[in-house]
Structure formats: C-alpha cells, structure tokens
Amino acid sequence: MYEIGKREFINLFKSFKSITIVVLILTASFYSAKFSRLFEGEAKDFNGTDIQYLGLLVLIVLFGTIFIMSLSHDTISREIHERTIRFLVTKTSRASIILGKFFGILLFWVICLFTSFILIGIFTQRIDWFIFFQTMSSLTFQIALTILVSVLVPKPMVTMFLGTLIGILFPILGFWLMTTERVWAVWIKYITPFYYLEQPNFSFLVIFLFSAILLLIASFILNRRDC
Amino acid sequence: MKAIETKQLRKSYGKTEIVKGISLTVEQGEIFGFLGRNGAGKSTFINMLTGIIHPTSGSFSLLGMEGGDNMAKKYIGVMPDYANLYGSLTAMAHLKYFSALSGKPAAKAVCMEVLQQVGLDEHYNKKTAKFSFGMKKKLGIAQAIIHDPELVFLDEPTSGLDAESVLHIQRLIRDLQKRGKTIFMTSHNLNEVEKLCTRIAILKEGRIVQSGSMDELRAAFRSTINVNIKHSPIPASQQESLHQWLEEAGSNLELNDGEITITVESEQKISEMIRAFQQCRVEIYRVHVKEPSLEDIFLEL
Numbered sequence: 326m327y328e329i330g331k332r333e334f335i336n337l338f339k340s341f342k343s344i345t346i347v348v349l350i351l352t353a354s355f356y357s358a359k360f361s362r363l364f365e366g367e368a369k370d371f372n373g374t375d376i377q378y379l380g381l382l383v384l385i386v387l388f389g390t391i392f393i394m395s396l397s398h399d400t401i402s403r404e405i406h407e408r409t410i411r412f413l414v415t416k417t418s419r420a421s422i423i424l425g426k427f428f429g430i431l432l433f434w435v436i437c438l439f440t441s442f443i444l445i446g447i448f449t450q451r452i453d454w455f456i457f458f459q460t461m462s463s464l465t466f467q468i469a470l471t472i473l474v475s476v477l478v479p480k481p482m483v484t485m486f487l488g489t490l491i492g493i494l495f496p497i498l499g500f501w502l503m504t505t506e507r508v509w510a511v512w513i514k515y516i517t518p519f520y521y522l523e524q525p526n527f528s529f530l531v532i533f534l535f536s537a538i539l540l541l542i543a544s545f546i547l548n549r550r551d552c
Numbered sequence: 553m554k555a556i557e558t559k560q561l562r563k564s565y566g567k568t569e570i571v572k573g574i575s576l577t578v579e580q581g582e583i584f585g586f587l588g589r590n591g592a593g594k595s596t597f598i599n600m601l602t603g604i605i606h607p608t609s610g611s612f613s614l615l616g617m618e619g620g621d622n623m624a625k626k627y628i629g630v631m632p633d634y635a636n637l638y639g640s641l642t643a644m645a646h647l648k649y650f651s652a653l654s655g656k657p658a659a660k661a662v663c664m665e666v667l668q669q670v671g672l673d674e675h676y677n678k679k680t681a682k683f684s685f686g687m688k689k690k691l692g693i694a695q696a697i698i699h700d701p702e703l704v705f706l707d708e709p710t711s712g713l714d715a716e717s718v719l720h721i722q723r724l725i726r727d728l729q730k731r732g733k734t735i736f737m738t739s740h741n742l743n744e745v746e747k748l749c750t751r752i753a754i755l756k757e758g759r760i761v762q763s764g765s766m767d768e769l770r771a772a773f774r775s776t777i778n779v780n781i782k783h784s785p786i787p788a789s790q791q792e793s794l795h796q797w798l799e800e801a802g803s804n805l806e807l808n809d810g811e812i813t814i815t816v817e818s819e820q821k822i823s824e825m826i827r828a829f830q831q832c833r834v835e836i837y838r839v840h841v842k843e844p845s846l847e848d849i850f851l852e853l
Contacts, residue, residue: 328652411635412695415602416653418622551605 326417329425330432337396337433346392347437353380354441358448377449378456381441385460386499386522391492393430393467398488399481400426400472401547406481410552419547427472427540434464459522462532466518469539470495476543476550553616555580555703555734556601561610563596570596572758573610578736578751580615580702583729585745586738587850588755594738595633597755598707601736602630615703626655629701631692633708633738639681643672643691646680647698654699663698669727670694671720686713693721697728704728706737710744722748746846754850762849769849778804778842779822780813783834790832797828 337343357380401422404410413422438460446452474491478484499519502510514520518532556578563571571593578584588594599605601612603620612619615627637646644663651658658666667673670690680688689712696704709725710718718741725735725748739745745752746766753763762769779802786794798805801824802816816822822841829836 328649332649407636408632408634409636409638411604411630411632412637412650413653414604415628415630415632416625416650418625549606551599 326421326425326428329413329417329422330427330429333400333426333429334432337430340396343396343433346396350381350384350392350437350441351444353384354444357381358445377445378442378453378460381445382456382460385438385463386519387496388492389464390467390470390495391489393434393464393471394474394488394492395485397426397430397468397471398475398484400430401475401543402479402484403481405479405550405552408552414552420544423472423476423540423544423547427468430468430471431465434468435461438464459529462529462536463518463522465536466532466539469536469543473539473543473546476547479550553580554578554613555582556584556612556614556736558601558612559610561597561600561612562608563593563600563605564608570758571600571607574755574758574760576753576760576763578734580734581729581732582750583725583735583737583748585749585752586736586755587742587745587752587846588738592755593758594755595707598630598705598736598738599632602628602632602705604630604632626699627702629696629699629704631696631704631706631709635692637680637683637688637691640679642677642679643667643683643694644676646691646695650695651698654701656699658698666694666698669697669724671717686717689713690717690721693724701733703734703736706735708738708740711740718744742846742850752846766846769846770844772849776803776815776817777819777822778813778815779825780811780838780840780842781825781829781836782811782838783829783836785810786832786834790834794828794832794834798825801825801828 358377360380399406401410404413404422410422417425438457442452442457470491471488474487475484478487496519499517502514502517503519503523505511516535518529518535521528521531554577556576558577559575560573561571561575562569562573574597586594586597596605600607601614601619603625607619614621614624617624617627638649641649644660644667647658647663647666648660651663664673664676667676670693672687672690672694675683675687680691683691689709693706693709696706706725710721713721722744725737728735729750737745737749749766751763751765752769753760754769755761762772764772795807798812798814801821802814804813804815806813814825816825822839826836826839
C-alpha cells in the first residue's frame with residue numbers, strides 16, 4: 326500500500342497538469358489573502374467563513390472535483406487497461422491497491438492545501454484549522470469518488486470523459502440541491518457533501534464517512550473484477 | 553505440504569467454459585510443465601491460481617495456504633502473460649518497486665544480481681519504454697523472482713526470446729529448482745518442457761488429458777517402438793529365414809546394407825530380435841530405440 330501510494334504521489338508531482346493546478350490554487354490563495362486585507366474590518370466573516378479563504382474555497386468547492394478527476398481519473402483504469410495491474414494484484418491485495426492510490430492522491434492534495442493555508446496564514450497571521458479540515462473533507466470525498474469512477478470504468482478515455490462530466494455536473498447538482506425546495510429532491514442533499522459543508526459545526530465529519538463508503542464500494546468492485 | 557493443489561477448478565465466461573474442472577497436485581521442488589494448444593486454457597488456469605482472475609467454482613491452495621489468501625502472495629512470484637511494464641520506469645526501478653510491493657524490499661545489489669541472472673544487467677538504468685519484446689520478457693521473469701519466492705509461475709517464459717537467451721533462462725529455471733523452488737510453467741516449446749520439467753500436464757479444451765513424468769507419459773503412449781539395428785553382414789544361408797522372422801516380428805521393416813529399421817509393439821520383441829540375430833551368427837554393433845518424444849505424444853493427443 327505504502328509503495329503504491331508513494332508512486333502515485335510522486336507521479337502527481339511529475340505531471341504538467343498537476344503543476345498547473347497547484348500554481349492555480351496557490352495563486353488563488355495568494356490573491357484571496359491579499360485582497361481580503363482591503364476589506365479588513367468590513368467583511369471579517371462571510372457566511373461563517375473567513376473572507377481570506379473565500380477564493381480558495383470557491384475554487385475547491387466549484388472546481389475541486391474537476392481538478393481531481395482531470396489528474397487522477399485513470400489512476401486504476403489505466404492500470405487495468407494497460408494490464409500493469411496484473412503485476413500489482415499478484416503481489417498485494419486489491420484493497421491495498423485502492424488504499425495506496427487513495428492515500429497517494431490525498432497526500433498530494435493535503436500538501437497543496439496546506440501550502441495554500443500557510444500562504445494565507447502569512448497574511449492573516451493565523452490558520453483556521455476548522456476550514457482546513459472542512460476543505461479536506463470535501464477533497465477526500467472527491468478523491469474517493471474519482472477512484473470509484475476509475476474502478477467502475479476500465480477505459481481511461483471513458484473515465485476522462487466521465488470525470489469531466491461529473492466534475493462539471495457535481496457542483497451544479499450540489500448548489501441546486503442546496504437551494505431547491507422540491508420535496509422529492511430534498512433527501513438527496515443529505516447524501517452529498519455540500520449540505521454538510523454548509524453547516525458551521527463539525528457535521529463535515531460525515532463527509533469522511535461518505536468517502537470511506539465510496540472506497541469500500543470501489544474495493545468491493547475491484548475485488549470481484551477479473552484483471 | 554503441496555506447492556499447488558487444485559480441486560475441480562473451473563472458469564466460465566458467460567456460457568463458454570474455458571477451464572473445465574481441473575484437479576492437480578504439484579509437489580514442492582518440482583518444475584511442472586503445463587502444455588496445450590492456443591486457447592486450451594493454460595493462461596486462464598495460471599491466472600486463477602495467481603489471483604489475476606477468479607475461478608467460477610472449485611478451490612485451490614498454494615503452499616498450504618487457501619487460494620485467494622493474500623499471505624500466499626508473499627511467497628509466490630508471477631510472470632503473467634500479456635502484462636505491460638511501466639514505460640517510464642527503469643529496469644532497476646521496476647525491481648525495487650515490485651520487491652517492495654511483495655513485502656521484501658530488495659537492495660540495489662540484489663536487483664543487479666537478478667538482472668544479471670536474466671541478462672539485463674547492462675540495461676539496469678534504461679527505461680522499459682525503450683526495451684525490446686525479449687528484454688521486457690526477461691524483466692518479467694526478473695520481477696517474478698526478485699523477492700525470492702518459494703513458488704514461481706512462468707507463463708511462456710521463453711517465447712519470443714533468441715536462442716542464447718532461451719538457454720540463459722532455462723539455466724536460471726534449473727538453478728531455481730536446485731535452490732528448492734517450485735516452478736509452474738507453460739510453454740509452446742515442447743523440447744524445452746521435455747528437457748526441463750519433472751512433471752507435465754497436457755491440457756486440451758480446458759481439461760487435463762494426460763499428466764505425469766516424461767517416462768509415465770511415454771509409457772502411456774508407447775503403443776509402438778521404433779528400433780534401428782546396425783549389424784555385420786548376414787550370411788547368405790540365413791538371410792531368408794531372418795527376413796521372414798523380422799517380417800513376422802514387426803512392421804515398417806526397412807532393410808539396408810548392414811542396418812535394419814523396424815517398428816515393434818513391445819520391448820520384449822527387441823530382446824527376441826537380438827537373440828534371432830545372434831542365432832544367425834550376425835554381430836550387433838548398435839541398437840537404437842527411438843522413444844516417443846513429447847511432441848509425438850502431444851500430437852497424438
């Protein structure tokens with residue numbers, strides 16, 4: 326598991342796409358923190374969220390899924406498609422492959438997000454750990470979802486298309502669910518992370534549970550699959 | 553403890569049954585050859601044992617551990633058929649990665665030693681994207697043995713290799729056996745299997761149609777024996793009677809100057825033939841009995 330995670334993590338840092346996304350997130354954090362100083366005293370709080378983090382949060386919530394999907398949509402599907410997975414499944418358990426991939430991708434995003442928070446912290450002189458873990462829960466869910474898609478669909482070209490589609494539609498669905506009053510749709514919001522992200526308490530921890538469920542489903546499917 | 557034990561192992565894809573209830577046992581320290589024509593189910597069988605695919609029914613154990621037990625993976629090495637390497641990794645990086653995955657991280661010196669064993673030591677720092685088919689095959693074997701497994705599965709280990717490399721790999725397989733390892737291999741090269749394997753199973757349409765040591769297979773298929781005898785000139789007075797005796801003793805009789813070739817049905821006939829020659833005062837210089845080769849047996853099946 327550790328080796329798979331390490332390789333996944335290193336590979337993410339090697340790609341041009343990932344470097345571009347990291348730069349984008351860091352730039353958003355920098356300017357978010359810089360411009361927030363202009364409104365100091367006027368807008369200390371925005372819907373329970375420090376305004377310094379607003380740019381970064383909007384970026385993660387709106388584009389997090391598409392960022393993660395674009396970088397890792399083929400994390401499992403490419404191994405299946407190119408049959409490199411045959412070397413992996415003969416050496417370690419399939420659950421270890423899923424977890425290794427998950428933690429490798431997660432570590433990449435933890436470092437990316439942590440760096441962003443440090444950057445913001447330099448301007449604000451403090452780091453809001455609550456928002457950090459809240460954002461992390463959202464990223465964790467998106468990573469688990471990406472892995473599930475990559476296990477479900479063994480063709481990288483299809484996962485790329487699906488990843489883009491989910492990346493665009495998922496936040497739209499989330500925001501629609503938050504605003505809709507249709508009775509038949511209300512219950513759906515409880516099974517998406519957006520509802521829990523909106524709450525100013527620790528209910529975002531439920532999102533970690535959702536992520537674990539997605540990983541369990543991915544592991545179950547990979548366990549049953551012939552490679 | 554058996555190295556491999558399978559009980560009624562089956563694999564179906566939809567309504568097509570590829571492996572039709574195979575039960576076999578492989579003892580530790582054996583080189584077991586698995587033979588069969590294309591599509592006979594050899595790779596499917598190996599893939600089930602190595603956890604690449606799941607059996608539809610039946611059970612198996614590897615080194616006493618139940619099939620599917622992840623613990624067994626530490627003790628087995630697999631060179632699967634139709635598996636690609638990571639093009640962006642070097643040969644050395646592959647071995648380091650795979651040995652660590654197997655739970656026994658190999659030091660650089662150990663990796664070099666294994667690369668040397670398969671004849672890839674000069675290419676240790678080359679990315680596998682630049683490797684030829686044969687080089688990839690060799691690295692496939694190297695990764696299967698890097699963690700010093702007790703049981704090694706090799707699916708077509710020498711196909712596509714040049715003659716020198718084939719000998720190199722065959723030597724390596726023998727060395728592994730000398731070190732007490734069990735090898736389960738498939739091959740299209742019948743001579744190779746005959747030369748290397750202590751026991752062989754022949755698969756046809758998903759079923760084992762014959763198995764055993766080479767001698768056992770020969771015994772099962774020895775319906776006729778070809779004998780070639782070089783001898784001194786036959787005295788003119790004995791020629792007719794000896795020819796008559798030989799015609800009755802066997803078939804496909806060919807008489808050349810000082811040499812006869814005949815097909816007989818039992819080994820007993822050979823000794824009778826030698827006695828007949830001696831009674832006719834004919835000296836025998838050489839007797840050559842042609843045993844049925846694995847190829848003969850394979851083609852007969």
